[in-house]
Amino acid sequence: MSHVRQQIRAAVVARLTGLATTGTRVSASRVHPVARGAGPTLAVYTLDEESERMSIGADPEMDRTLTLGVEVLVQSAEFDDQMDDVCAEVEARLGGWRPGDPKVRELVLVSTEIQPHGEGEVTAGSCVMGWQTSYVTLASDPTISL
Amino acid sequence: MAVESAGDLASFFGPAEFAVGAIYSLARGGDTAITGIFDAGYTRIAGIGQAAMTSVQPTFTVRTSDLPAPARQDSGDTVRISGVRYKVVEVQPSDDGAVSTLILSR
Numbered sequence: 001m002s003h004v005r006q007q008i009r010a011a012v013v014a015r016l017t018g019l020a021t022t023g024t025r026v027s028a029s030r031v032h033p034v035a036r037g038a039g040p041t042l043a044v045y046t047l048d049e050e051s052e053r054m055s056i057g058a059d060p061e062m063d064r065t066l067t068l069g070v071e072v073l074v075q076s077a078e079f080d081d082q083m084d085d086v087c088a089e090v091e092a093r094l095g096g097w098r099p100g101d102p103k104v105r106e107l108v109l110v111s112t113e114i115q116p117h118g119e120g121e122v123t124a125g126s127c128v129m130g131w132q133t134s135y136v137t138l139a140s141d142p143t144i145s146l
Numbered sequence: 147m148a149v150e151s152a153g154d155l156a157s158f159f160g161p162a163e164f165a166v167g168a169i170y171s172l173a174r175g176g177d178t179a180i181t182g183i184f185d186a187g188y189t190r191i192a193g194i195g196q197a198a199m200t201s202v203q204p205t206f207t208v209r210t211s212d213l214p215a216p217a218r219q220d221s222g223d224t225v226r227i228s229g230v231r232y233k234v235v236e237v238q239p240s241d242d243g244a245v246s247t248l249i250l251s252r
Contacts, residue, residue: 030197033190043197071195077252115194118235120201121186122252126193 001143004104004135005046005066011100012068012107012131013044019089021082022072034073036121040086043071047130054136061146065134067110070094072127079125083114087127094131103145104135155244159183159209166227168206172214173222182208182248184227204232204250210243217246225250 002010013028022040030043047069054061070090074082094107111130116123135145159165165181172178186202193199206225210217217223217237225232225248236249 030193033198033200036199036201038199041197043193043195045196069195071193071197073193073197073199075199075201113194117191117199118251119203120189120191120199120251121204122201124191124199124201126195126197126199128193128195 003142004064004101004137004145005049005142007101008066008099008104008133008135009044009046009068012070012094015093015097015099016042016044016070016090019086019093021086021089030071034075037075040072040074040076040082042086042090043069043073045069045071047128053139059138059140061136062139062142063134063136065132068107068131068133070129070131072129073124074126075120075122075124077123079116079123083125083127087112087129090129099133101135101145105133107131107133155209159212169226170214171224171226173224176214178214180208180212182206182212204252206232206248206250208246208248210239210246213246217248 013026017026022042025041027043029045034041047067049066052063054063072083072086076082096106098106110132114127116125159181164183166184170178170180184206186204189201189203191199219236223234232250234248235251238247
């Protein structure tokens with residue numbers, strides 16, 4: 001069984017696959033760069049997670065607040081408009097949605113950071129949307145949300 | 147001090163050597179045929195987060211004296227090379243100013 005964090009990430013990737021603008025160009029991490037000429041692309045990864053002990057005892061319950069990054073990458077002369085189009089589609093899909101497990105709380109958009117890139121044959125832009133959720137696990141078992 | 151003589155530069159930027167023909171178009175109007183060395187090397191564009199993109203960075207290196215006017219960034223000037231029109235987005239003069247590398251974008 002995988003970490004709940006990984007399960008959430010996989011659920012978000014599945015949820016975002018098939019959007020009108022990005023189609024199947026969604027990945028659960030992005031080690032290798034997006035190829036030249038590829039259309040708008042999404043990368044989903046963990047930005048950070050904070051954990052807090054909720055109970056006493058040898059194996060306490062842990063309240064975890066997870067922030068996922070959904071990064072939008074666009075190479076286009078109209079990257080501003082295209083990025084906002086993709087953001088609108090992502091927000092419509094993820095806003096208020098529980099990623100997979102019903103015990104995991106709804107996703108909330110907490111930040112959007114945008115950066116243009118002047119280098120390269122075509123202007124480009126990238127944007128990271130921070131999506132927050134939370135869940136509870138036992139300290140000894142991060143694979144099951146309580 | 148310039149390393150090359152004007153003759154050296156002229157032959158270096160000749161079509162028989164490394165250069166290709168192009169049309170330099172001023173934003174205010176007027177086309178000029180010039181020659182220069184075109185390159186489009188690999189470049190990696192780091193995203194704002196963990197991801198990145200790959201691209202190429204077109205450049206066109208010319209004798210500064212061949213330009214119809216001093217090349218300026220954000221002037222709206224364009225260069226047409228092999229049928230492709232590029233915007234001049236950055237101008238990088240050499241130390242002695244004899245050569246300019248134009249950074250291009252589609």
